[in-house]
Amino acid sequence: MTASTFRAEHTTAGLVPAQGAYGAPATPSGFRYPSLTTTVPKELVHRAAVAEVMLTDWWREGETRFAMQGQWPRGHSFFTPVAGHHDPLIAAETIRQAGILLAHAEFGVPLGHQFLVSDLDVTVDPRHMIVGDTPASLDITVDCPDVRMRGTSLAGLRIAVEIRRDGEIAARGGGALASIAPPVYRRLRGARADAMQRVLPLTAPAAPQLVGRMSPTDVTLTPVGEADRWQLRVDTRHPVLFDHPLDHVPGMLLMEAARQAAAAALRRPVMLPLSITNEFLHYVELDAPCMIEARRDPSRDDRVTVSAYQDDAVVFRSTVVAARIDG
Structure with missing residues (x-):
C-alpha cells in the first residue's frame, strides 16, 4: 500500500577529523556534514x-x-x-x-x-x-x-x-x-490531449492596478466591456502557472483569476483573501474561450462568488472572502 519515505542522508560537519601522523587528517572523508535543508x-x-x-x-x-x-x-x-x-x-x-x-x-x-x-x-x-x-x-x-x-x-x-x-x-x-493512470487519462482526454497545439491567441490583460497585480504578465483576466465579467487570459508561456506543458488550464490559474476578479469586483486593488474555497467541476480547455463572472454578496462587503463558464457550462466556482487592508 505504501512506498518508502524519501530520506537524503548527508555527511555531518563540525566533527573533529580522525588524526593521522603529525596531526594531519587520516583521510579527507573525516569531515561530515549535518543534514542540510533541501x-x-x-x-x-x-x-x-x-x-x-x-x-x-x-x-x-x-x-x-x-x-x-x-x-x-x-x-x-x-x-x-x-x-x-x-x-x-x-x-x-x-x-x-x-x-x-x-x-x-x-x-x-x-x-x-x-x-x-x-x-x-x-x-x-x-x-x-x-x-x-x-x-x-x-x-x-x-x-x-x-x-x-x-x-x-x-x-x-x-x-x-x-x-x-x-x-x-x-x-x-x-x-x-x-x-x-496514463491509459485512462489518454482515453479521458481523447483529442484534447494535444490541446497545446491549438491554444487560443493570447488576449490583452486588464489593467494590473485594477486586479491587484503589478505586472501585466501576471494578469489572468481580459476585459470584455461588461461589468464584473472577463475572458480568462491564458498565457501558456507563464513560467509559474505553466511550469511545464499542460493539456488544460491549471487549477492555480483559475484560483488566481478568482482572486483577481474578486479584487476588481470589490474595487480593492490591495486585497488580501482570508479564505478561498474552490470547486473544479470540469477540465477547462485551452482551445475555447472561458468566461469569468464575479458576483458580490449583497449582504456582505467582503465576499465574492466567482464562476467560470466554457461552452455554456459552469466549469469552476470559487468563493473569496477578503480582509480589510488599508492603503
Missing part, C-alpha cells in the same frame, strides 16, 4: 522547477497522518506579498503539493499518473502570514480522513492540512484528488 524531489509534487517546490521534508506519524516541513520565500516571482503578507495562494500551492507528494511517496502512485483535483480550499490568519526578515519556516500536519483504494492501488484521497509558523497556525485547508 526540497523534496520536484517530480513528487509535479513541478519542473526546483524553485517552485515549497516542501522540504516529510514523515509518517500514523496510518493516515503525516508531518511535513516547508518554506516560503520572502519574495516570489508570482506569489508576491500582499500588503506585507505572504500571498494566501502560496499556502494553497503548498496544500496542493502536499496531497500529490503523499499520493506518490506514501500511497504508491507511480510517477506518470495524473491527478484530478475536485476541490481545494485555504483559510489564512493574517497575523501569522506577515513577511519577516527571513523565509517562513513551516511545520505542516496532514491528515487523510478519506483514502479510497481500488484493489491495492490508490483511487483517491482527501487531505486536511494545518500550516504552522513558530507554533501558530498560519493557514488551514485541504482538498480531494483522484489518481488517473
